Amino acid sequence: MNMVNLTIDGVSVSVPSSYTVLEAAKEAGIKIPTLCYLKDVNQAGACRICLVEIEKARALAAACVMPVSEGMVVHTNSPKVRDTRKNTLEMILSDHNVDCLSCIRNQNCELQTLSQEYGIRKVTFSGVKSSSVMDTKSFSIVRDSSKCVKCGRCVAACQKQSIGLLSFLNRGFETTVGPAFDISMADAPCIYCGQCIVACPVGALYEKEETEQVWNAINDPSKHVVMQVAPAVRAAIGEEFGLPIGTRATGKMFAAIKRLGADKVYDTNFGADLTIMEEGTELINRIKNGGVLPMITSCSPGWVRFCEFYFPEFIPNLSTCKSPHEMEGAIIKTFYAQKNGIDPKDIFVVSVMPCTSKKTEAEREQLVNKDGLKDVDCVITTRELARMIREAGIDFKSLPDDGPDSDLLGEYTGAGVIFGATGGVMEAALRTVADILENKDLPDFEYTQVRGVEADVKEATVNLAGKDIKVAVAHSTAAARKLLDSIKDGTNNDYAFIEVMGCSGGCVCGGGQPIIDAQTLMSIDIRAERAKALYEEDKILPERKSHKNSQINKLYEEFLGEPNGHLSHELLHTSYSKREIYPDSVLED
Amino acid sequence: MSIIKLTPEEQATKLEAVLSKYKGQGQKALMSTLQQAQEIYGYLPLPVQRKVADALDVSVANVYGVISFYSFFSLKPKGEYAFNVCLGTACYVKGSQALLDKIEESLGIKSGDVTEDTKFSISSCRCVGACGLAPVLLVNDDVYGRLTPDEIPAIIAKYKEEANV
Ligand code: SF4
Ligand code: SF4
Ligand code: SF4
Ligand code: FES
Numbered sequence: 001m002n003m004v005n006l007t008i009d010g011v012s013v014s015v016p017s018s019y020t021v022l023e024a025a026k027e028a029g030i031k032i033p034t035l036c037y038l039k040d041v042n043q044a045g046a047c048r049i050c051l052v053e054i055e056k057a058r059a060l061a062a063a064c065v066m067p068v069s070e071g072m073v074v075h076t077n078s079p080k081v082r083d084t085r086k087n088t089l090e091m092i093l094s095d096h097n098v099d100c101l102s103c104i105r106n107q108n109c110e111l112q113t114l115s116q117e118y119g120i121r122k123v124t125f126s127g128v129k130s131s132s133v134m135d136t137k138s139f140s141i142v143r144d145s146s147k148c149v150k151c152g153r154c155v156a157a158c159q160k161q162s163i164g165l166l167s168f169l170n171r172g173f174e175t176t177v178g179p180a181f182d183i184s185m186a187d188a189p190c191i192y193c194g195q196c197i198v199a200c201p202v203g204a205l206y207e208k209e210e211t212e213q214v215w216n217a218i219n220d221p222s223k224h225v226v227m228q229v230a231p232a233v234r235a236a237i238g239e240e241f242g243l244p245i246g247t248r249a250t251g252k253m254f255a256a257i258k259r260l261g262a263d264k265v266y267d268t269n270f271g272a273d274l275t276i277m278e279e280g281t282e283l284i285n286r287i288k289n290g291g292v293l294p295m296i297t298s299c300s301p302g303w304v305r306f307c308e309f310y311f312p313e314f315i316p317n318l319s320t321c322k323s324p325h326e327m328e329g330a331i332i333k334t335f336y337a338q339k340n341g342i343d344p345k346d347i348f349v350v351s352v353m354p355c356t357s358k359k360t361e362a363e364r365e366q367l368v369n370k371d372g373l374k375d376v377d378c379v380i381t382t383r384e385l386a387r388m389i390r391e392a393g394i395d396f397k398s399l400p401d402d403g404p405d406s407d408l409l410g411e412y413t414g415a416g417v418i419f420g421a422t423g424g425v426m427e428a429a430l431r432t433v434a435d436i437l438e439n440k441d442l443p444d445f446e447y448t449q450v451r452g453v454e455a456d457v458k459e460a461t462v463n464l465a466g467k468d469i470k471v472a473v474a475h476s477t478a479a480a481r482k483l484l485d486s487i488k489d490g491t492n493n494d495y496a497f498i499e500v501m502g503c504s505g506g507c508v509c510g511g512g513q514p515i516i517d518a519q520t521l522m523s524i525d526i527r528a529e530r531a532k533a534l535y536e537e538d539k540i541l542p543e544r545k546s547h548k549n550s551q552i553n554k555l556y557e558e559f560l561g562e563p564n565g566h567l568s569h570e571l572l573h574t575s576y577s578k579r580e581i582y583p584d585s586v587l588e589d
Numbered sequence: 590m591s592i593i594k595l596t597p598e599e600q601a602t603k604l605e606a607v608l609s610k611y612k613g614q615g616q617k618a619l620m621s622t623l624q625q626a627q628e629i630y631g632y633l634p635l636p637v638q639r640k641v642a643d644a645l646d647v648s649v650a651n652v653y654g655v656i657s658f659y660s661f662f663s664l665k666p667k668g669e670y671a672f673n674v675c676l677g678t679a680c681y682v683k684g685s686q687a688l689l690d691k692i693e694e695s696l697g698i699k700s701g702d703v704t705e706d707t708k709f710s711i712s713s714c715r716c717v718g719a720c721g722l723a724p725v726l727l728v729n730d731d732v733y734g735r736l737t738p739d740e741i742p743a744i745i746a747k748y749k750e751e752a753n754v
């Protein structure tokens with residue numbers, strides 16, 4: 001590697017020649033503030049917060065885009081630099097709806113942090129504010145352009161998903177960032193992955209909050225509230241309470257949720273194990289009976305929406321299985337209700353998910369049962385759960401470990417846990433399918449080829465009962481697009497099974513997870529750290545294969561019959577339909 | 590700009606020809622494609638934007654972003670008589686905003702819109718390069734300079750007569 005030597009604030013460093021001044025400073029332990037920069041996502045040099053002085057250069061330079069060169073002498077903290085940054089900040093704040101106290105990003109806002117660090121004491125230029133939009137129409141995402149600093153991070157994040165839904169609109173003082181025609185995100189072909197939310201440094205994009213509905217249901221004595229928590233939540237919730245990224249907070253998470261006052265608390269891992277029973281059987285049947293292959297997983301609603309919008313020709317390939325929390329909701333409103341003698345109408349199912357797309361998924365008409373009840377009544381994100389825990393005055397860090405309730409749907413296996421990471425659904429399915437086909441308890445069941453975040457598309461050939469089958473795993477919709485295009489053009493025609501998760505890294509980095517600031521993201525790959533927590537939990541569980549979950553087996557014996565049987569089809573399977581992209585009707589008011 | 594009326598079929602064929610020329614070329618071909626598409630249609634309706642996005646392999650949001658950035662592009666059809674007021678610095682200083690207000694008032698529509706019978710539309714632009722005549726109004730290819738708002742009704746009456754309304 002070609003190295004160059006430079007001096008930053010008197011510190012000499014030697015870095016690869018491909019580095020920017022910002023990266024070199026990081027290496028030297030010197031922090032340069034940023035706002036529009038987001039590692040691997042946005043490098044636009046637009047906000048000018050990262051300006052530094054370079055000796056012999058004419059003007060100040062934006063460190064995030066300035067390449068290093070041999071002998072460069074950089075000052076990141078001269079009076080001129082500080083003054084300019086302060087000025088830039090004041091300019092941004094002059095057109096900002098500064099209402100930190102009631103803002104969703106209060107205390108987790110990069111603009112607020114910068115104002116704090118630069119000692120901004122008053123907003124000096126309080127002229128006319130540009131007009132703003134408050135878009136609350138979708139079930140998943142709210143856009144409040146009065147908080148937007150026009151950094152472009154969301155535009156780049158959505159582009160990185162290969163969707164490109166957001167763009168800079170208009171110009172000059174009237175510039176905004178939003179969907180084409182300034183329409184609502186609900187009318188645009190948005191998959192609600194929320195990658196724009198976790199990219200946003202401020203409170204301009206956020207989830208549609210539903211904590212109020214959850215509190216109301218808990219406080220309503222006529223409601224029987226059942227909460228379920230997705231696997232990925234345990235891998236990140238600790239971050240909200242100051243625990244290091246990658247901490248497995250399963251025990252504290254359950255302890256906290258139980259204290260919120262729901263009648264029952266379960267793990268969506270049970271639903272994940274159930275999904276494997278259904279999806280594994282579906283795969284075996286498709287292979288045996290000449291069904292449509294490759295079969296593609298359907299757990300990720302962002303991915304499912306992407307498929308419905310952008311690749312409708314692959315709808316027949318989608319597994320008909322509902323996603324795990326929807327399966328679990330369906331079982332809670334039937335089997336669980338019967339067992340406990342509760343009228344399903346009185347049950348309120350809350351799913352705690354790492355995902356913003358799950359909120360819209362729960363509203364799908366295909367996920368309403370024949371009595372008109374939704375499988376899941378309300379979806380809150382990991383961030384919303386953290387807010388409820390804080391609101392309840394619970395001291396998360398000092399809670400004793402606890403687990404889900406143990407009756408009926410209380411058990412789960414390691415296979416369910418790894419659902420939250422890219423490759424996890426594939427691995428869980430293979431563990432079960434291989435055992436079923438060979439009718440054995442196979443000792444080698446760790447499919448490490450499909451793990452990891454280095455490649456966005458992973459391929460493996462696995463031997464199932466003497467037969468080699470080819471599988472692929474894609475994480476992020478850009479990766480899915482790449483994979484599906486390669487199938488369409490004939491480059492890849494021999495996959496039997498594909499896992500797709502809509503977000504890079506899988507659910508652990510879903511759009512509902514805790515938001516990590518750009519400075520921290522410069523040095524930590526949260527996808528890998530959070531996944532570690534899940535694989536760790538998989539390792540310590542007594543059962544690591546879905547078909548060994550004794551409560552799942554009981555559920556089939558006492559209620560469902562067999563996987564893919566009649567009742568399973570009615571309760572656990574679903575259908576999909578093509579969606580129009582920008583139909584002419586989007587412009588009609 | 591004089592308006593050449595094309596049938597919808599002719600428009601579609603012409604657009605196809607333009608799109609096949611720039612197919613798959615992405616962002617860099619966007620401006621030229623949009624300019625030519627606007628020449629064909631007189632404006633850039635949603636279906637045309639969708640087609641341009643598909644052909645060039647860019648997102649619709651991206652296409653719209655460019656259209657909304659340049660006042661040259663129009664999202665609504667132009668009227669048979671397109672009133673275009675210059676709001677460039679020289680014209681603005683000489684009171685072109687008052688001209689625009691008066692035209693809006695007289696025609697009963699806002700800048701950027703077209704009358705229901707599609708006879709008249711209003712738009713504004715930045716500097717037509719006739720600063721010596723400021724403030725300037727263009728109606729199709731006719732140029733009116735050094736105007737005051739009181740002269741507007743007569744101008745509109747003249748075109749109404751021409752258009753038989
Ligand atoms: S976005 Fe940040 S700076 Fe703006 S109001 Fe919210 S917390 Fe305050
Ligand atoms: S939710 Fe996903 S698809 Fe929708 S705008 Fe955000 S990044 Fe794009
Ligand atoms: S919405 Fe957020 S990420 Fe997008 S441009 Fe505005 S401030 Fe930046
Ligand atoms: S210009 Fe470098 S962080 Fe915005």
